[in-house]
Amino acid sequence: MGFWQIGTDVLAGSRFVVSPLAETVACLSALGGQHAVSAPQREWLAAHRPAFDAHYAGDPFVRPFLRAAIRPGWIADFLVTPPQTPGETFQTELARLRATPPALAQEHLGLGDAVPDVLRAGDIADRAADLVEFVWSQLVLPGWPRLRRVFEADIVSRTDRLSTGGWAAVLDGMRPGMRWLGDGRLQINTYDYAPLDVTDAALLFIPTTAARGWVGWDEAATSYSVIYPCTGWLADTGATPTDALARLLGPLRATVLTLLAAPLSTTQLVALTGTALGSVGGHLRVLLDAGLVTRRRSGRSVLYYRTPAGDALLDAAKTPGGRSHASG
Structure with a gap:
């Protein structure tokens, strides 16, 4: 081992830190097609692969690079150097990648003398950085806040x-x-x-x-x-309330109720919604008073989750016209 x-x-x-470059490389891995993909990545690929394929159609570098640099059991080291400071920006991470000496970038492919000719050029790190920058700016950045x-x-x-x-x-x-x-x-x-x-x-x-x-x-x-x-x-980015529920409860309160399919702490809800602690706490109190959510202690945390009444409300909001399809 x-x-x-x-x-x-x-x-x-x-x-624990968040890295824009790490997520962009994860997306490149999915686009390369040689690694297993997660459920969120499958959804992301369905939405963004057409744009990627169209942009790089006929490009002589990208496909050989992805096959060599991100293959089963291997990711080229210069793509995955750790952030040097907390909160490091994508541009800072990209500049470090771009500064990789050509010989070192080729060495990090781990192919020895079997490096394809198209990857022997002196600008391999620059071209790799251009690829990473495109995937980030066009395909990852629009959904990055969420x-x-x-x-x-x-x-x-x-x-x-x-x-x-x-x-x-x-x-x-x-x-x-x-x-x-x-x-x-x-x-x-x-x-x-x-x-x-x-x-x-x-x-x-x-x-x-x-x-x-x-x-x-x-x-x-x-x-x-x-x-x-x-x-x-938590990797499921599709926890969005229906329009009907948002009109009934208000957008944020409806989002909180939708997220509570599994137990979450107030701090987790703050992170997921990007909303202030006081605001999230206020919405939780309203949902508690209405009997739509309940809570329990787990160690030092208090976890909130939906009650059967909360589940029923979400189900009703998903039904056209707000009515059940059951007869009787």
Whole structure:
């Protein structure tokens, strides 16, 4: 198995962050077609692959690059270097990718002498950066505010789990094949790789819509990252209330009720809706008083979720004319 030996101080100082570049590479992976895709990625592909295919029809670089750089069991290192500071912008991440020396970019493809001729040019990092920039600006950025809130809600969920169950509860199953082994050992995958000593380093955990995720590092900056699939239903970006429900309850209150198909804390709802804590709390009080949601304590958190009456209201709002199709 492949595992990292992580120093106690490194783990204690690790951070969860959101990375625009990591999500863009996850989308490139889906477009390349050699990795498994998640349910959110399938929806994203259906909406955006036609634009991608039309833009790069006949391009001699893109398809060979994707086949070489993002293939089963492999992602070129220069595409996945960790962010250097919290909240790093896409442009900062892209500039670092673009600055990769050509020889190093070719080395990171991991193909040795079998690198295709079209990928031997001296501008490989520039062309890769142009590809990444197109996917970000045209296909990812329009939906980024919503995705960012989803990722932030996932981070809240995991940090809540850390406070109640420790690192083993957070890291076990974060991505396929990953689990905490104890004694500072983090199993990264089930491949037969030599152990990696991660001491005196920065360690980041980054959510994406990818089905499996990957790891990345920048040895010069002693920075390491684990990119992981966003938790279950939080990766579903389609939790939008119907027009009828929004007219009845108001758009935000209807959104909160729709999101509460699974238990969520107030902090998670704030992250998912992008709305102030006081506003979310006020809407929850109204929904509680109306008997549409209820709550329970889980560790240090209070979780809210829909009651049968709340479920019935959502079902009724989905029915044309607000009436049941049942006879009688």
